[in-house]
Amino acid sequence: MSDTENKVKLESWSCKLAKSTKGNSDEYKIKKEANGVYAFILEGEVEINNKKLSKRDGMGIWNTDSINVKATENTRVLLMEVPMTR
Numbered sequence: 001m002s003d004t005e006n007k008v009k010l011e012s013w014s015c016k017l018a019k020s021t022k023g024n025s026d027e028y029k030i031k032k033e034a035n036g037v038y039a040f041i042l043e044g045e046v047e048i049n050n051k052k053l054s055k056r057d058g059m060g061i062w063n064t065d066s067i068n069v070k071a072t073e074n075t076r077v078l079l080m081e082v083p084m085t086r
Contacts, residue, residue, distance in 0.1 A: 014081040018069075020046075025070035028079055036062030036084040044075025 014031055030037060039048055040058045047070045048059055061067050062084050069077065 016079045016081075017042075017076065018079065019076050020069075020071040020074070022071055022073050022075075025068065027066050027068055029066045030064065031081060032083070033065070034083055034085050035081050036060060037067055038080045038082060039067075039069075040078045040080070042076040042078060044071065044073040046071050046073075046075050046077055 014035075016028070018026070020026070028037065038058060038060050039046075039053070041053045041055055043055055045052065045054045047053070047068075049061065049067055051059065052072070053059055069079075
């Protein structure tokens with residue numbers, strides 16, 4: 001997912017917009033132990049932790065220190081790291 005990256009930090013949020021080509025895979029490491037990740041697929045198809053997601057699908061992931069993202073098509077994915085506790 002290193003083709004194009006934009007990172008934004010706002011309070012305790014971290015966002016990553018990633019563009020990847022078919023067959024590429026990457027590991028996203030969660031920055032803070034109490035955080036989780038919300039993934040939203042903007043274009044294409046990916047597998048996140050072996051679950052297939054398509055355009056306009058979303059997925060919440062927590063209680064882990066990293067996630068695996070594999071592009072099964074050319075894709076754009078928005079990953080938003082957010083606190084899971086109040």
